[in-house]
Amino acid sequence: MEDPITQDGHSKAVLEKHQELPPTPPISDSCDEDAEELPVVPASSRPTVTLDVDKKTPDSHVPRDPRLIRLTGVHPFNVEAPLSALFNEGFLTSPELFYVRNHGAVPEVLDEDIPEWEFSIEGLVKHPIKLTLRQLCEQYEQITCPVTLVCAGNRRKEQNQVRKTKGFSWGAAGVSTALFTGVAFSELLKKARPLRKARYVCMEGADKLPNGCYGTSVKLNWAMDPNRGMMLAHKMNGSMLTPDHGKPLRAVIPGQIGGRSVKWLTKITVTAAPSDNWYHIYDNRVLPTMVDPEQSANDPGTWADERYAIYDLSVNSATVYPAHEEQISLSKADQSYTVRGYAYSGGGRRVTRVELSVDKGRTWRLANIDYPEDRYRDTERYLYGGRLDMSWRESCFCWCQWSMEVSIAELASANDLIVRAMDESMCVQPKDMYWSVLGMMNNPWFRITIHKQGNHLSFEHPTQPALQPGGWMERVKKAGGNLTNGQWGERIGNEDEDLQESAAVPEVVMTKEGLKNEISIDELRKHDNETDPWFVVNGEVYSGTSFMKDHPGGAQSIISAAGVDSSDEFMGIHSETAKAMMPSYHVGTLSSSAMTTITNGPPSNTSPTDEPRPTFLNPRQWCSAPLTGKRAVSSDTVILTFQLQHSAQTLGLPVGQHLMIRLKDPSSPSGRDALVRSYTPISSTTKQGHLDVLVKLYLDTAATSGGKMSKALHSLAMGATADFKGPIGKFEYQGQGRCVVSGRERHVKQFAMIAAGSGITPIFQVFRAVMQDRGDRTRCTVLNGNRMVEDILCREDLEALLEGNEDRGEVIHTLTKAPYGWKGLVGRINGELMEKHCKRDRDTMVLICGPEALEKSVHKALKEQGWDDEQILFF
Ligand SMILES: Nc1nc2c(c(=O)[nH]1)N[C@H]1C(S)=C(S)[C@@H](COP(=O)(O)O)O[C@H]1N2
Ligand SMILES: [Mo]
Numbered sequence: 001m002e003d004p005i006t007q008d009g010h011s012k013a014v015l016e017k018h019q020e021l022p023p024t025p026p027i028s029d030s031c032d033e034d035a036e037e038l039p040v041v042p043a044s045s046r047p048t049v050t051l052d053v054d055k056k057t058p059d060s061h062v063p064r065d066p067r068l069i070r071l072t073g074v075h076p077f078n079v080e081a082p083l084s085a086l087f088n089e090g091f092l093t094s095p096e097l098f099y100v101r102n103h104g105a106v107p108e109v110l111d112e113d114i115p116e117w118e119f120s121i122e123g124l125v126k127h128p129i130k131l132t133l134r135q136l137c138e139q140y141e142q143i144t145c146p147v148t149l150v151c152a153g154n155r156r157k158e159q160n161q162v163r164k165t166k167g168f169s170w171g172a173a174g175v176s177t178a179l180f181t182g183v184a185f186s187e188l189l190k191k192a193r194p195l196r197k198a199r200y201v202c203m204e205g206a207d208k209l210p211n212g213c214y215g216t217s218v219k220l221n222w223a224m225d226p227n228r229g230m231m232l233a234h235k236m237n238g239s240m241l242t243p244d245h246g247k248p249l250r251a252v253i254p255g256q257i258g259g260r261s262v263k264w265l266t267k268i269t270v271t272a273a274p275s276d277n278w279y280h281i282y283d284n285r286v287l288p289t290m291v292d293p294e295q296s297a298n299d300p301g302t303w304a305d306e307r308y309a310i311y312d313l314s315v316n317s318a319t320v321y322p323a324h325e326e327q328i329s330l331s332k333a334d335q336s337y338t339v340r341g342y343a344y345s346g347g348g349r350r351v352t353r354v355e356l357s358v359d360k361g362r363t364w365r366l367a368n369i370d371y372p373e374d375r376y377r378d379t380e381r382y383l384y385g386g387r388l389d390m391s392w393r394e395s396c397f398c399w400c401q402w403s404m405e406v407s408i409a410e411l412a413s414a415n416d417l418i419v420r421a422m423d424e425s426m427c428v429q430p431k432d433m434y435w436s437v438l439g440m441m442n443n444p445w446f447r448i449t450i451h452k453q454g455n456h457l458s459f460e461h462p463t464q465p466a467l468q469p470g471g472w473m474e475r476v477k478k479a480g481g482n483l484t485n486g487q488w489g490e491r492i493g494n495e496d497e498d499l500q501e502s503a504a505v506p507e508v509v510m511t512k513e514g515l516k517n518e519i520s521i522d523e524l525r526k527h528d529n530e531t532d533p534w535f536v537v538n539g540e541v542y543s544g545t546s547f548m549k550d551h552p553g554g555a556q557s558i559i560s561a562a563g564v565d566s567s568d569e570f571m572g573i574h575s576e577t578a579k580a581m582m583p584s585y586h587v588g589t590l591s592s593s594a595m596t597t598i599t600n601g602p603p604s605n606t607s608p609t610d611e612p613r614p615t616f617l618n619p620r621q622w623c624s625a626p627l628t629g630k631r632a633v634s635s636d637t638v639i640l641t642f643q644l645q646h647s648a649q650t651l652g653l654p655v656g657q658h659l660m661i662r663l664k665d666p667s668s669p670s671g672r673d674a675l676v677r678s679y680t681p682i683s684s685t686t687k688q689g690h691l692d693v694l695v696k697l698y699l700d701t702a703a704t705s706g707g708k709m710s711k712a713l714h715s716l717a718m719g720a721t722a723d724f725k726g727p728i729g730k731f732e733y734q735g736q737g738r739c740v741v742s743g744r745e746r747h748v749k750q751f752a753m754i755a756a757g758s759g760i761t762p763i764f765q766v767f768r769a770v771m772q773d774r775g776d777r778t779r780c781t782v783l784n785g786n787r788m789v790e791d792i793l794c795r796e797d798l799e800a801l802l803e804g805n806e807d808r809g810e811v812i813h814t815l816t817k818a819p820y821g822w823k824g825l826v827g828r829i830n831g832e833l834m835e836k837h838c839k840r841d842r843d844t845m846v847l848i849c850g851p852e853a854l855e856k857s858v859h860k861a862l863k864e865q866g867w868d869d870e871q872i873l874f875f
Helices: 004-008 014-020 084-090 111-116 134-139 157-164 186-194 276-281 294-296 300-304 372-376 408-413 472-478 496-503 523-524 555-560 567-573 578-582 592-598 708-714 757-772 795-802 831-837 851-862
Strands: 078-080 117-121 129-132 143-150 174-183 200-211 212-219 231-236 250-252 265-271 316-321 327-329 338-343 351-357 366-369 380-383 386-389 401-405 415-425 446-453 456-459 534-537 538-541 586-590 623-634 637-643 656-665 674-679 690-696 721-728 733-734 738-741 746-748 750-756 779-786 809-815 844-849 873-874
Touching: 004 567, 004 733, 078 555, 078 757, 084 316, 084 338, 111 134, 111 586, 117 186, 129 134, 129 186, 134 231, 143 372, 174 186, 186 265, 212 276, 265 372, 265 733, 276 300, 276 831, 294 708, 316 415, 316 446, 338 351, 338 408, 338 415, 351 366, 351 401, 366 637, 386 555, 401 408, 401 415, 408 446, 408 456, 567 656, 567 674, 586 592, 623 690, 656 708, 674 708, 690 757, 733 757, 750 757, 750 831, 750 851, 757 779, 757 795, 757 809, 757 844, 779 831, 795 809, 809 831, 831 851
Parallel strands: 117 265, 143 386, 750 779, 750 844, 779 809, 844 873
Antiparallel strands: 117 129, 143 174, 174 231, 200 212, 200 265, 231 250, 316 338, 327 456, 338 401, 351 415, 366 401, 380 386, 415 446, 446 456, 534 538, 538 586, 623 637, 623 721, 637 690, 656 674, 656 721, 733 738, 738 746
16 A cells, blocks of 8 residues: 555655654555455545635635635635535545535644644543644554544525525535544543543634634543544545644544534543533534524523534435436436435434435335445554554444436436435434524435426426525525425415515616616716716616715715616615605616626626735625624624735725625525615724624514614624625715815814714714824714613723823713713703704814614704704715
8 A cells, every 4th residue: 555645745854754653553454355345535636726716815825626615705614515526536535525614714734843733631630631743643543444524514505595594505515524544532531531520521623713712522421432433633535634624633523513523623621511612602503493593692591501512413315416407318218317315324323224205205215325334344454554443333434325226207207306314213304394593404305306398307406505596495485485384385275375475575666667778788888987877776777977966875886886787785775765766867778688798797897806905895896705703792782793805904995984785685585685784894994804893783573573684694604704895975084184075175173973873883983083193183072872871882992082082082972761870961862962062163064873863853953053064964
């Protein structure tokens, strides 16, 4: 056998260090005579260069395979292989196609530092241990063993079709298998000698995440049990772990969800209680099905309930062939087709049967199952420097492959093809989905639909991974079907009422009656300018020229939309009143070829390059950024942190301006409608690498239904992306009293800033800019209205900015429900209060941001006091 390390392509010096690692005993073939051929290790061609998309991320040191499907945008790296590609590799998966689940950036470990990688075993043990990887290899017996890892989110896209969960959309390829080499966990724990009260083994990784490092725990007595097969591994299919898979050391916890197999392992703590790591509590759980995303957010107790933590995998299966959209010619109707797929179960339990049905589950037939894992049981040998000996063990820790011949004629007369598996404990996959907030452990019958098209059959899987369209679930849902009716959304009895409900939303007419004017792409392009901008909404062309000056979102937002399809943001941002004004600006209908051109992307002169940009925002294009942090700042307000494209990037938002956030509407029937709202980030405009947005959440209560955007933002999962575009707004503060309003420069000596609730965010941005510049002599008086003390947002930040600036700044809080002993003002912001605190003066400008009712009443009061509209700005 070849020395696997030499296949790695490392430098010679590194190799030598490397080879110091495992003492490789001579290969023993003595027991091999009657062993069957072992499964083939897939040819691996390790990617050696960093892909362009990764270059501007913190993972710029990680070469990857471009075939992998990214499930959470560019970063962090969460991927699965195309299902057929994964299956075609066979029983074992190459490291480059092995699914990846990274909660954050991959720690960078240089090859020369690998032998000195240190980890510890501490806590409730008699002999705490500190070891380097070199010592682990030298002092402990090395073993090699095939193990399948499965992310608990495998097949989650199906759950997201039924109802959006807090997780991103795995297809059915969140499962992979490799030969892992390392040390049995039980050996290490025996050395450390757990004490009497010890019950759990906590593990921590070196990755730095928004909520601390990644950590979790498993039961100590399982870790001590060789039958459970837990190990610390440093090799995968004979080569050093790749960075994405935990280089240089990870836990491998067979039979349990992938989430327990901690990568980049640094610390093991033996404890009396399960891990209190954030990711152990808020990830990898199946909450009861009636707990919805909003409820779960307000109920830490449910999360902490250890009964909902997932350990063993449940039985699951999927069909790989026929593949999605595969076609079979009906001219072969006298032949048969081999249906093929995979199955696995948890806790070491064997998959004991796989059954197929072509009549919606009325009758079933048995598939053939191949258990490649069993071929390792008859052999004892050294493989990759580790002893491979599974003869004594009963447990099944790997997936198996099943197949069945079905006549094409029979497929032609069926509507669907369903598979389900059963395991050793007679647990069988359920017909119906168990939906839960995190969408994990999804394992209902895997159903493929069959369609006759001309003289061939074509097949449709339930979903496609990530945001890829396709699959019968999406199709059925779009047609108004109810996916949870126990019949995969097919019509049963009289469901007409359901259908009408989703079709009955009244639409505002935005076209001019009788206007028939087809607009070509060339004509549209002529108006791709600042003086006479045309933009497109839902295929109709509008002229923005005449209302640029009065547009509440500022002229820039119209200019930015010139010549491009702005349907999503227009529909998302505008009220019905605004939409009703559109017929008078309607100039025609875009020709269908022009429509194809513009929906395929922006004009080439604005297309993004792969070069890292110094600033993130682009006024003409949506740019996505992943959510990396969520911090509650009050009972209904959170600060969401999004990661920019690289650590030196700034947002690119002038002070006083806003940006738009776009999200898919999880509540829309197709799940594909966009929600767009504008926000003012609270992170400083010069902040690098990240952007913080404060959002007030209007969630469902018993009496009222909450805001769509609130709900969508609230259920946005860590790592999921939102789209951003901007800047927008007609106001900009350039410092030293200099303002630009709708393109006109003005000088002010004083700001009267009136805010209520989350309206503080744009005000805060301007206030901060003034206060942070000691040379800026502009006076700022902030009048901030709220209901209760708890509702005051950014209070400490405001106070911190005031410190030492009392001569030019003042912040006045007023509460409508003031507590006993409150030292601020009491009552609503009204004319009287304004008169008292904001002296009218020609050099003063009033900035207002709050609910519409407040803006209206303040406006009225100001007018009565003689203020001029020129001096009043509504954000
Ligand atoms: N340190 C660390 N370990 C981790 C994770 C992580 O983000 N950080 N993700 C976990 C999850 S949820 C899964 S499914 C597996 C995935 O392992 P893989 O990326 O090697 O396939 O790693 C687990 N171990
Ligand atoms: Mo996972």
